[in-house]
Amino acid sequence: MTGSTSRLAVIVNCYNYADYVERAIRSVLAQGRDDFELIVVDDGSTDSSWEVIGRTGVTAYRIENGGQRRACVFGLDRTTAPFVLFLDADDELAPGALDAIIPRLGPSIAKLQFCLSRIDGDGNKLGSAVPEPDQIRVTGDLSERVRRTGVYISPPTSGNVFRRDLCELLRDADYDDAVDGIIVLAAPFFGEVVSLPKELGLYRVHDRNISGVGRAIDTGRIEQHMQRFKSLIAHLNRAVPAGSRPPQLDVERTFFYLEKRSILASIDRRMDRFRQLPNLIKVISADDFSPKRKLALSLFHILIAFLPVGMSRRLIEIRYRPERRSASALARTLIGTGN
Template sequence: MTGSTPRLAVIINCFNYAEYVERAIRSVLAQGRDDCELIVVDDGSTDASWDVIGRTGVTAHRTENGGQRRACIFGLDRTTAPFVLFLDADDELAPGALDVIIPRLDPSVAKLQFCLSRIDRDGNRLGSAVPEPDQIRMTSDLSERVRRTGVYVSPPTSGNVFRRDLCELLRDADYDDAVDGIIVLAAPFFGEVVSLPQELGLYRVHDRNISGVGRAIDGARIEQHMQRFRNLIGHLNRVMPAGSARPQLDAEQTFFYLEKKSVLASIDRRMDRFRQLPMLIRVISGDYFSAKRKLALSLFHILIAFLPVGISRRLIEFRYRSEQRTPIALAKALIGNGSDVRPRSL
């Protein structure tokens, strides 16, 4: 795809996405950029993905199945581009996306992020973008936001472009199979984070998303997220740029960790769901959320702590399963069908 030294590499990693991967590939080819390099890695697919990739005529690589992170590192080793976009095989770039993205890349940029249009399995639009444009514009002092909350507004994997040196952190992230962990969290500490409000990609929501969007809420998965977050913060503390006077981050004092703990306790009533609630509310009341967001988050966590477990679970699923976030879905979450108000085994 490139006839000159590439400024950007788009790496598509695919595992059993035969029904989507061709659309992902062609969405990159259609950009028509000579300064962009396309690298496709099939991560040992057992469906027809490799045959579908072959039909596109692009140079592709096939590896033994090792997970998303390993496949992306394999692709990274096959490019010298200074910036990398990891495009999930079930997502797509919007027409003209790279014409907007590439001119904004320079050595001071650690990460460029943009909004994604949410679509369903068949490509139909699903409500608002992720993140919403007003949310992605809130980029002041992101490193301090990470320190206090453990998170900042960031799109799914396909909505990010990373500077190459940041991608190198993936090599030591053996605790994580995903690619959008340490490099997302570390970006504000390594340079500028450029946020574009335009919808420059398509994010497909279905029950096989690596991010877990669309899946049912599960206690064991929440515990895995909490352990992963502790590992991420430990990794970030180890790689903090030299000369940083900032103290080490404490994973268990952040909003992200406390919120996951609140959700877990609300669906597993063997835990004390009230113990960490005051601390969580104090963190929410800090300077890093809007007044509307503070009210919504506080109300949500108070409700799931006090309501019967069946209703609490439905409220949690309403919040985290974004394709169902409509007024009708909220009413159903609160009312239900009357059959699961009593606690259910997990």
């Protein structure tokens, strides 16, 4: 690892992940390259994380707890590398990951993304990757997709490498604690988004990183997601480079926002749920979903609007409850809901 001459900085952010952070660090050290640097930021952990980090001998900082985004910005200020990978302390890099990633990094690339193998707390594999390789191969103008829907297929935080100028947007994202919001959403407007359909990292699924497991659908949380999404779109409208600036994105015309509004109206049994259906189905029809997906989404929203409230809520819970959600659905909604 060569410090100031590194092409890539891997920043591990940790808060109370003493059980996992050493595995994350060791997975980076085991890459066996000298053209990257590793920085670990302990975000004021109250468990033994700092002691665990200390015994690895890596460059590490302990700061007052301020949330994931602030910890990552602190790490960003400790490197001048042109590309950054923010690795969550409960995730890992797969062997040979940087051999596949670093040669692909170039000035025109705003973001490089790759698949993550899902594992449990003990490291056992949990089936399909996130995103699934076939989904991440999808090509086309992702900036146009963001304009229409407000989302695109993207992995969780640890499956992305960002160009440094894109990371600078995090400094003005005071409305958000997550690091995978504005920079994921803005990436297609800043340059190329390169997708590697390979499982180059491990995404750990455990009882502390899946919010809402076992709970009924939470309307308050949906409203929080909608407000966060509005803030993200407002930030994007301000931040997109002048040379690639589209017309101002209208958050209330995106699939993400319309869908959440439809769900809330159906749960609350508001009469406007019927008026919202035509616009939502129109957006679904115009998207690049498969015909099967378009039919399923349209039928879902028709059913939740017309079924009795108990059945409607049950359908929504089945679709959105995290422990039932497929890896592909998780990947699709990360931008809107956080990780």
